[in-house]
Structures are given as structure tokens and as C-alpha cells.
Amino acid sequence: MSANLDQIVEQLSTLSVLEAAELVKKLEEKWGVSAAAPVAVAAVAGGGAAAAAEPVEEKTEFDVVIKDAGAKKIDVIKVIRQLTNLGLGEAKTMAETAGSKVLSAVGKDAANEAKKKLEEAGASVVLE
Numbered sequence: 001m002s003a004n005l006d007q008i009v010e011q012l013s014t015l016s017v018l019e020a021a022e023l024v025k026k027l028e029e030k031w032g033v034s035a036a037a038p039v040a041v042a043a044v045a046g047g048g049a050a051a052a053a054e055p056v057e058e059k060t061e062f063d064v065v066i067k068d069a070g071a072k073k074i075d076v077i078k079v080i081r082q083l084t085n086l087g088l089g090e091a092k093t094m095a096e097t098a099g100s101k102v103l104s105a106v107g108k109d110a111a112n113e114a115k116k117k118l119e120e121a122g123a124s125v126v127l128e
Contacts, residue, residue: 017112062111062127064103069095070122079121083114095123 015023064083069076073095080091080102094100102125103114111127118125 017109061105063101064111064114065126065128066100066123068124072122075121076123079117
């Protein structure tokens with residue numbers, strides 16, 4: 001039985017953030033539960049540090065900001081165009097301007113996915 005659980009854990013660790021979120025939704029629907037309730041119970045049961053951290057509201061909207069386009073600027077421009085539907089000139093200007101916001105006020109999953117794509121293209125990116 002333990003080998004099966006280890007195998008499942010191994011498979012789950014290969015999921016992207018978006019795939020993991022989709023898995024959670026499907027499990028919630030199938031089993032008629034909410035993943036939010038156990039998290040709240042765990043935070044209360046943890047006491048101490050968890051209780052102290054609880055009042056801090058988790059940020060739900062993020063800006064995806066390019067700090068540097070890197071060596072593969074053309075690849076970064078292509079990703080910017082995919083994410084924003086900007087024209088070539090506008091995407092080029094955005095890639096060349098440090099501190100440009102590629103996306104504004106997007107959810108955590110979307111921001112992380114955009115950051116991943118931009119970093120794979122060679123850009124240096126931060127979420128604010």
C-alpha cells in the first residue's frame with residue numbers, strides 16, 4: 001500500500017499549478033467537499049505561528065513585471081504577444097523597458113503561469 005501512495009505522490013508532483021488547481025476542483029466536485037475547510041482547520045489547530053499569521057490577508061491580485069528581457073528578446077516578445085494580444089511594436093517596447101507590467105491585477109495562478117512562460121523565454125520577471 002505504501003508503494004502505491006509513494007507512486008501517487010510522485011505523479012502529483014509533476015502537475016503544473018493550473019493542473020493542480022483543476023485536480024482540486026474535480027476532487028471537490030466528485031466527493032462533494034471543499035478544500036478550503038481543511039486549510040482553515042489546520043491553521044486553527046496549528047496554533048502559535050499559524051494563528052499569528054492568520055490575520056494577514058493573502059494577496060489575490062498580482063502584476064507580472066519584466067525586470068530584464070535577457071538574451072532571447074525575440075522569444076520574450078513572442079510570449080508577451082501571446083499573453084497580452086499586443087502588436088509587435090508595443091510588445092518590443094515592453095520587453096525593452098525594465099519595469100514594464102505585462103499583466104495587471106491577475107489571479108495567482110495566471111500570474112505564476114505567465115511568469116513561468118516569460119522566464120522560459122529568458123526574461124527576468126517578478127510578481128508584485
